[in-house]
Amino acid sequence: xxxxxxxxxxxxxxxxxxxxxxxxxxxxxxxxxxxxxxxxxxxxxxxxxxxxxxxxxxxxxxxxxxxxxxxxxxxxxxxxxxxxxxxxxxxxxxxxxxxxxxxxxxx
Amino acid sequence: xxxxxxxxxxxxxxxxxxxxxxxxxxxxxxxxxxxxxxxxxxxxxxxxxxxxxxxxxxxxxxxxxxxxxxxxxxxxxxxxxxxxxxxxxxxxxxxxxxxxxxxxxxxxxxxxxxxxxxxx
Numbered sequence: 001x002x003x004x005x006x007x008x009x010x011x012x013x014x015x016x017x018x019x020x021x022x023x024x025x026x027x028x029x030x031x032x033x034x035x036x037x038x039x040x041x042x043x044x045x046x047x048x049x050x051x052x053x054x055x056x057x058x059x060x061x062x063x064x065x066x067x068x069x070x071x072x073x074x075x076x077x078x079x080x081x082x083x084x085x086x087x088x089x090x091x092x093x094x095x096x097x098x099x100x101x102x103x104x105x106x107x
Numbered sequence: 108x109x110x111x112x113x114x115x116x117x118x119x120x121x122x123x124x125x126x127x128x129x130x131x132x133x134x135x136x137x138x139x140x141x142x143x144x145x146x147x148x149x150x151x152x153x154x155x156x157x158x159x160x161x162x163x164x165x166x167x168x169x170x171x172x173x174x175x176x177x178x179x180x181x182x183x184x185x186x187x188x189x190x191x192x193x194x195x196x197x198x199x200x201x202x203x204x205x206x207x208x209x210x211x212x213x214x215x216x217x218x219x220x221x222x223x224x225x226x227x
Contacts, residue, residue: 001169034213043202043217044153055215087153094211095168096143098153 002026002090006099012107019075021102023088028068032092035064035073038101039084047086048073078104109134111203111218119197119225125190129203129218136184137161141206143214144177144188148199158206159186166210193225 003026013019023033031051036044046055048064051071061076075082083106088099115127129142136142144156157167159177167175176189190197200222204214 043204043220044214045217046213046215049207049213049215089153089213091211091213094166095170096145096155096211098155100152 001095002029002093002097004088004090004097004099006086006088006102008102009100010103010105012105013078014107015078015080017078017107019078019082019104021073021086021088021104023066023071023073023099025069025071025090025092029090029092031067032090033064033066033071034089034091035062036087036089037082037084038087044087075104109205109216111205111216113201113203113218113221115221115223117222117224119193119223120227121194121225123193123225125188125193125197125201125223125225127188127201127203127221127223128185129187130183130185131205132184134205136179136186137181140208141210141212142179142186143204143206145202145204145214145217146197146199147202147220148196150196151199154199156188156190156201158210160210164210195225197223198225199223 005024033051035048038044052064085103143158174191179186200220202220203218205216206212207215
């Protein structure tokens, strides 16, 4: 299985901050990476697919980059609705595997 | 707008079989999408269980393969999960989801999730 490692596990930030989350794959996954946002008691919500493609309806302050084994999710200006946990997921090979999550909390 | 809804017992006894169903609405289970089960537990985070196509083709996570069966019921527009010989480690929130395209894709629609507790 491909291992996905996210950092940091927790991030404290303020509204308006630029926030970056990193995801590393244990082997190359090309650009087959998705990012999800999850709020307590809710299902994950797709934000980005193919490393940098924004899902329809997702605010443009979210962006993704990277290829191979290193990827980033950036929120350009953190909004109150963005405090949540973020997960990366590879779909280069089965089984799909997810990162351990990054919780973005209020500073 | 595709919607998915999980249903099934919230409590299963150890060594028993966990059975869940995912009803799909707003779209057809016979579309070109595959359909997945994912679970989330505090100890192991998000873990994919397996996926199915309406033809009945399946892929399972090797870590669970010996205990998992996923099936599809086209007449009811739903698919199901059975996990046998459960232990406390199988306690988790179980989600059904739609693969955006093909086998082993990202997941664009998710059910709300259902908590299954394994306990006597």
